[in-house]
Amino acid sequence: MKPTLLILAAGMASRYGSLKQLDPVGGSGETIMEYSIYDAIRAGFGRVVFVIRKSTEQEFCYTIIAKLRSSIKVEYVFQEIDMVPAGIKYSPERQKPWGASHAILSASGMIHEPFAVINADDYYGRHSFQPMADFLSNARNTAATYAMIGYNLNNTLSEFGTVSRGICRLDDSNFLLGVTERTQIAKIGNNIVYFNESNQPLPIGETATVSMNFWGYTPVFFDQLHIQFNKFIQQHCHELKSELPIPPVVDSLISSGEARVKVLRSNDRWFGVTYKEDKPLVIQKIRELISEGIYPERLWNVSEYPS
Numbered sequence: 036m037k038p039t040l041l042i043l044a045a046g047m048a049s050r051y052g053s054l055k056q057l058d059p060v061g062g063s064g065e066t067i068m069e070y071s072i073y074d075a076i077r078a079g080f081g082r083v084v085f086v087i088r089k090s091t092e093q094e095f096c097y098t099i100i101a102k103l104r105s106s107i108k109v110e111y112v113f114q115e116i117d118m119v120p121a122g123i124k125y126s127p128e129r130q131k132p133w134g135a136s137h138a139i140l141s142a143s144g145m146i147h148e149p150f151a152v153i154n155a156d157d158y159y160g161r162h163s164f165q166p167m168a169d170f171l172s173n174a175r176n177t178a179a180t181y182a183m184i185g186y187n188l189n190n191t192l193s194e195f196g197t198v199s200r201g202i203c204r205l206d207d208s209n210f211l212l213g214v215t216e217r218t219q220i221a222k223i224g225n226n227i228v229y230f231n232e233s234n235q236p237l238p239i240g241e242t243a244t245v246s247m248n249f250w251g252y253t254p255v256f257f258d259q260l261h262i263q264f265n266k267f268i269q270q271h272c273h274e275l276k277s278e279l280p281i282p283p284v285v286d287s288l289i290s291s292g293e294a295r296v297k298v299l300r301s302n303d304r305w306f307g308v309t310y311k312e313d314k315p316l317v318i319q320k321i322r323e324l325i326s327e328g329i330y331p332e333r334l335w336n337v338s339e340y341p342s
Contacts, residue, residue: 036148037081038171038251042068043138044095044155045088045114055308056155057091057098060317062325062332066099067308067317068155070324073334075151076107077161078168084145085111085155086138102335114141120265125272134278135248136264143257149174152250152281158317159184159249160303161329167299171251179259179288182251183211185298188220188227189241191305195312197221197230201246201282202239203298211289211296214246214282244298247305248281259288 044056060067072083083103087095095111103109114132118141119125132138139152149171153159163184170182185203192198197219204212219230220239228236263284271277288294306320307313324330 037079038168039082039084039146039148039150040072040075040080041084041086041139041142041146041150041152042071042155043086043135043152043248044068045086045091045132045138046154046156057094058308058314060308060314061321061334062330063334065321065334066155067158068153069099069102069334070321070330071153071157071159071164072103072107073330074159074161074164075168078164079172080107080151080164080168082108082110084142084150085109086114086141087111089113089115106335110145112142112145114138119268119272123268123272126275129275131276131278133264133268135281136260136267136279136284139281140257140260140264143261146257147254148176149251149253152248152252154248154307156309157247157249157305157307158320159247159305160301163249163299163301163303166301167249167251170297170299174251174253176253177255178253179255179294181253181256181285181294181296183246183285183296183298184249185244185300186247186303186305187241188239188243188245190303191245191247192220192222192227193307193309193313194316195310198309201248201280203244203246205244205298209298209300211285211298213289214286216280216282244300246282250281250285256294259293260284263287 100109116132151167199218200220201214202217203214206212217229227239227241229239230236267279306317308317
């Protein structure tokens, strides 16, 4: 069975200022996620599952899904704040769901084969999908051996503000020993730093291996994630902004010996639309990739593209 690509597209994009997942950047108005899907199809993925919000369903179906149906099997699920375990009460003032781990869990009833997870608003590079597809195609459904595409930190920064990255520690066989989530990473002069809780800049090597949340899992991960999320929500349900990202979940599973993660290194350069100012640069990079013949001017063979 071919692996599935799970795309997290329910974020509210508070820093970006609009629904950036659907923002056109390509030669014929394609979004960033469409280039990932195109690369995934070439690598051998057989299905795409989107995680979206109910409020964006109509626009999402019109803008994205209508173009993809003739190229790959497409489905979607919702992520909403109220999708929590029974008995959990959260603040009525909370506006956002509970993070990437919560988004993955929303698809647990739909995916029963090895699958990869990516963000909708990140460009991962065409060479990153093939090793992940190969890994997942040979994975056993019952094994807790997972994969992660590892990038050089220097290839993943934004020119317009700080970013959050999972800083990875590897053993000699490129298995993940642990991953530490660092927020507010930026390049200052010739140095890459992150700002700690006291707002002090601390150095990070530019060749550090980082996670861009391009993970590969077997269905076993859903059961492990349910346990982790239930612990999290019981402790943080009354907080307005707490979220459970993927790196601390994986780090906990590795530390306890419940899972292993193979790091598949990529030399591709990440880019994305973290900030509104990123968009012109993203458009320029896509144009360059089209000029180099990596992508066609028009990704999908459909009669009409949404205007």
